[in-house]
Amino acid sequence: MSDDRTPYISVENVSKVFGGYAALDDVSLEVHEGEVLCLLGDNGAGKSTLIKILSGFHQPSSGTMKIQGEERVFKSPRDASDLGISTVHQFGGTFELMSLDRSFFVGLEPTKGWGPFKWFDRKTANEIVVREMQALGITRVSDGNRLVGSLSGGERQVSAIARAVYFGAKVLILDEPTAALGVKEAAHVLRIIMEAKLRGLAVVLVTHNVTHAMTVGYHFAILIHGEKADDFAKGERTREEITDLMAGGEAMGELEAELARLVAAGTQPA
Amino acid sequence: MLALKNLARRPEFAAFVGTLFVFVFFGYFGWPTFTSALVTAGWLNVAAELGLIALPVALVMVAGHLDLSVGSILAAGAMTYAILTGHYDLPDYIGLPAGLGVGTFFGFLNGLIVTKTKLSSFIVTLAMLFALRGLVFGITRLTTSTVLVPVEVDPFVRETFGGRIWRTYENAIILWVIMALVVSWILYKTKFGNWVFSIGGDETSARAAGVPVERTTILLFMGSGFGSALLGVTQVALFGSAQVSAGQSYVFFSIIAVVVGGVLLTGGYGSPIGVIFGTMTFAIVSQGIYSTGWDSDWSSLILGVLLLIAVFTNNTFRRLALSSGDKKDESLSTARRTDPQTSPEPATTKEATVV
Structure with a gap:
């Protein structure tokens, strides 16, 4: 293409x-x-x-x-x-x-202060992570202090996407x-x-x-x-064409036919 | 009630309960001697000395590693100091930094081997424990022909590292507090601390996120090497001599203190404050036993059982922490009800224009 x-x-x-x-x-x-x-x-x-x-x-x-x-x-x-x-x-x-704000900024932590006394600015991190999550529709997250493990699979997925976008x-x-x-x-x-x-x-x-x-x-x-x-x-392409291609071409049609035969055999009284 | 619940979710809470429990336990069975100034100093001194090793080891363990070599590194640091000043009559300002430097160097070596070979730190530091013990014995015998080197410690060093407040409380307690503040600052307040948590949580993801995993890991082992050597030279300043076999017991003591302090053996979770409670629990049990009139052998039994309870409660508290908050499905309430089967463009909502 x-x-x-x-x-x-x-x-x-x-x-x-x-x-x-x-x-x-x-x-x-x-x-x-x-x-x-x-x-x-x-x-x-x-x-x-x-x-x-x-x-x-x-x-x-x-x-x-x-x-x-x-x-x-x-x-x-x-x-x-x-x-x-x-x-x-x-x-x-x-x-x-890890808490959500900590994990969101791993490797790219915002800091405050100077020299050896630079510290990880958790307040900013917390605000940003909540804002970004909410912007992507995760309104349940109102505190970046909660652990990543307490989020659902979808929310974690969204947090990872939010991080990349941010x-x-x-x-x-x-x-x-x-x-x-x-x-x-x-x-x-x-x-x-x-x-x-x-x-x-x-x-x-x-x-x-x-x-x-x-x-x-x-x-x-x-x-x-x-x-x-x-x-x-x-x-x-149609859905069927895609499914067949994904399964490696015509094999899927044969498989389905065989499956249909087995199902038909299974439904008949022995 | 909510505040209490949040408190219970903190990683150091279980460790605090443990310390409180053993304190009350020995306060009762060791009454009235256990609460005397002398016995308090006794367990505080033990806790402080152990804490100098356990706190940096805790950082290593939060990053998902172990350091079993602390025993031999302690002896190496102490012996370097003792041989240079006691045997070769070099000034303390050379001997003392040399002792600390040797400890930090072997920590560096641990970290280097762990990161370059990808071998488990358990094996690498176990090998270091034995190899370095052999080296310390060998070099000490070759240079001094003994296994115990007496030192005429410089008065300033003796007062600083080996001094006692009111003749009972060791200055090591002050070092312990400083160490706790430094370790807490590092873990909670710096980028480096965030990297430590991330390496312990998932090393591959940490690397992918741009964390300098190798450098961080090596620095952590240097920290535990330094802490071990610091206790080594502190003990020389306290006792006026160094022994080749010193420190071996700290290998397991430090792990017990760290685990009882709430650090997960698998890494990624833990707190320096918890570890302080862990070292206190250890010290109270090992010293408090003398106030009870029971045979001191029983303290090992108590420590073993406590360790097992700690591991068990750590897991329970971790589950509690992970389940924080209600698991209601509110997050999806804003997601428009769409059927991906029929609607090819489900996502053209108002938010989409907010760039």
Whole structure:
């Protein structure tokens, strides 16, 4: 899918080999600002490898990456985050026993004072975290002192997104953000994703859930065995086509037929 | 009622209850001697000395590591000081900083090995405990041909580190208070403290968030090395000699004090104030036993049981802390009711325009 605009990230012919096994094979992708790119695929299809390359945890074995048209090599996650690429892992904020304001500012603490007597400005941190959480619809959080572990899975996910947005992320990489959530919470997280998109961020959403992908996605890429099997815009494929592709092509149809036979056999009296 | 509930959620609360319990226990069974000035000084001195090690060790443990090498580092610091001043007659202003420096150096070595090899700090510091004990024995015998080195401590150093207030309360109590203030400041008030919590909570996420994990970890081990050596030189100033076998008991004493003080063994949670209560509980049990007229062997039994109760209550209090607040689903009340199955654009709300 080509486009006149310069993509924020463009991945060109990227491969990643782990000990002789190609986890990613010649994949090219574009990530645009103000757009949600859904990365679909079965387990082991290479989704994680791809986002780890995007976020600087892995370096590609071959191929290049361009950020705003300029070729870049990420040596560490820090390099990626310096260029505005922020990864929100499954379950979000992982510091269960830290207070929300402490965890929100880990590594980027606001300080007051001077020299060796600089101190972590908890008051400012607390105000910011409450404001940012409330702006994203988490109105229950009125005190940054509460422990992260006392938040629900969706709230933690939102806090992680809020953190990325607050620190100026241009690209949000979300790894299965709705996997562990209930229906209502998942809908809330999807809403936050749309909001991030409307604020002009590029979102890369990794998911198993075709429904969630079709809800927020604008652009879709499907990976099968490390290769890009399909790449299309919203409305170009039906749900059935996507599901079949995700499961690795025609296999799903056969599986369903066999399942139907078994179900039919099971319902007949023995 | 609410204030009480919030108090109960603080990490040091259980540790405070523990201290109160043993104080009342020995106050009753050790009546009237336990509350005398002399016995109070006895347990306060023990608590202060232990606290010099336990407080920096607590930081190491909040970061999710252990330091078992404190015993040998104490001896190394004390011996360095004693050999330089007592055997080679060098001035104290060289011997004392050298002793502290040696302790800090071996702490640095611990941290370096832990961060570079990714081996568990349990094994690394256990190896250090044994290797350094061997080194201290070997070097002491080679240079002095003994295992106990007497020192003519400089009067100023003796008064500062080994002095006693009203001839009973050791100056170590003042060092303990200073150490507690410094450690509390670091953990609660600095960026560094926030990094310590985050490393103990989830090292990988901390690294991803930009925390200098290696540097922070190494500094923490240097802190516990310094604390151990500080107690080492303090004991030399108190007793006027250093012994190669000094300090070994502090390996487990410090862990007991820290855990009874409410620090989670898995890291990520704990408080210096709790650890102060932990060291006091330890000291009251180990010293209070002498006021009761019972055999002092029983104190180990009490400490063992207390340790077990502490670990159990720590877990309970952690659960309580995590469940703070009501779990009502209010957060989603503002989320518009949307069905992702049918509506492709669920998120165009008013808030979306607020950039």
